[in-house]
Amino acid sequence: MQQAIRLALENVRSGRGGPFGALIVKDGAVLATGVNQVASALDPTAHAEIVAIRAACQARANFQLTECDLYTTCEPCPMCMGAIYWARVSKVYYANTRSDAAAIGFDDSFIYDQLALPLDARKIPMVQLMREQALAAFSDWERAESKIQY
Secondary structure, eight states: HHHHHHHHHHHHTTTTTOOEEEEEEEEEEEEEEEEOHHHHHTTTTOOHHHHHHHHHHHHTTSSSOOTTTEEEEOOHHHHHHHHHHHHTTTTEEEEEOOOHHHHHOOOHHHHHOOOOOOOGGGOOOOOOOOOOHHHHHHHHHHHTTTTTOO
């Protein structure tokens, strides 16, 4: 955790990004690190956890991080939690809470609130189009012999 905190402090002090750092660790060895790069990379998905997950997957040549732990300076947001679950991270260690983050302007409570709403009640309209045509890709996937389950 000390290394994650150091990464976050360096990121803020350098002016490159927000106060978030993360690392992926397997068997006590750091596989990858990440810092918040949202503004510098012009990428709203470049949270420290996502950056670290991407780098660790590349380092392992695998899209799953089973038996790996994530150390992050803040309780992960909903997007990062989705990535953590998809990557199959074994455990998450965090320092600051989402309330701590909200107190300095990183409030993601509206996302949690939106996700709990029915699709037709969300702030961003969700409009379904061409479901029947799109199901063709799902049918092809079901039959594909080369598919990799994840």
